[in-house]
């Protein structure tokens with residue numbers, strides 16, 4: 001279960017929105033946006049769905065599970081991990097190890 | 103405020119003819135300020151503005167803008183900390199879902215105010231530094247503030263509020279750029295904005311003193327790039343180039359009435375904080391109109407929206423989407439017509455005026471200034487300049 005699609009991303013890690021970013025849904029734009037000092041990134045549908053689950057509690061595997069059941073799809077691992085890589089590179093999110101192993 | 107940064111907004115919204123929401127709300131809470139910067143961006147006649155909006159007025163501005171879709175909220179001044187309702191306003195903005203930014207000189211940012219602001223939900227602080235060397239700093243801001251800024255930067259860092267340092271760069275401090283960068287690192291800033299002076303308001307009055315030479319500028323850019331490489335993962339450095347050394351103007355405010363809404367201390371709504379200088383009808387006030395009416399329907403906000411107002415050479419220019427003809431205030435100040443091409447553009451028939459200023463800036467120190475000595479922003483000078491009808 002713990003295999004990762006990418007050599008770099010450990011899917012047992014927990015993702016959270018990094019400082020100074022703030023994620024929220026904007027009615028006026030009908031989309032999720034990332035706010036940061038003096039700017040904004042408007043997210044497309046899938047990006048918003050993934051980032052809103054980066055809540056500092058769930059690990060990446062759990063996020064994938066949740067998305068697969070929410071959208072009734074399988075094999076989302078590759079897409080999700082691919083986006084996580086991008087988000088990491090852009091420093092939108094932080095990855096941390098679980099404090100307690102469960 | 104770095105008006106260029108909003109370009110990174112993925113605001114595809116404006117590709118269509120439909121006017122999008124005022125994503126960026128700037129609340130200039132007061133023109134009062136304990137400092138006297140020679141490049142101050144407040145209007146030269148700031149002293150005549152003394153009817154500041156009250157707390158309820160600002161709360162209404164916040165609510166109405168947010169309802170229209172504003173996401174970023176900046177509290178600036180003058181010195182916004184001089185408003186003792188700042189915490190109330192930040193708390194409301196936070197509650198409404200704004201990303202809240204405080205643009206401050208740091209004067210008055212005590213430990214206790216910082217923790218109240220943090221509690222209120224402040225997201226970010228832009229701390230402005232006039233310079234990193236004590237002597238020059240005291241000279242340029244005319245008060246002893248440098249030690250205080252060190253202290254303030256630490257208070258901000260201790261409260262774990264993200265901070266960007268902003269330093270206005272000009273002829274008198276540009277040769278110390280390495281000290282400024284070192285200081286930003288020492289203070290633990292995430293980002294440093296090296297903003298070359300934009301020549302409006304007090305900076306325009308002091309232009310000859312403040313415009314660096316080409317050599318100075320090149321050196322500063324080279325050193326900045328060296329630091330960027332050396333500290334790539336520590337400090338993000340934003341270098342705002344001075345448009346006088348360019349041949350194409352900046353896309354001012356990312357387009358008139360496109361994303362920016364500024365509310366000045368007395369409640370006048372402006373497409374940018376210097377637009378009040380422009381001739382024509384007065385801009386609308388939030389005391390008389392709703393933000394929605396102002397943003398979508400007022401003559402002031404529609405005056406230079408899109409490109410139908412353009413004259414030649416802009417009207418038929420293949421590059422007009424890139425810069426929308428540049429800055430209306432700069433066109434007015436240098437070409438005498440707010441609908442002209444920004445004279446920074448080398449297609450403008452007034453471009454020679456920019457070139458003349460730049461040529462003069464290449465003269466050695468001592469010869470590059472032919473007018474008055476440096477004029478510090480204060481009430482006395484403001485009254486004098488207003489009497490002389492200086493409009494910048």
Ligand code: SF4
Nearest residue numbers: 135137139142180207
């Ligand atoms: S530029 Fe200087 S004088 Fe002007 S408002 Fe800012 S801190 Fe005060």
Ligand code: SF4
Nearest residue numbers: 416419422427443447
């Ligand atoms: S002519 Fe006008 S539109 Fe064309 S580049 Fe110059 S300022 Fe921009």
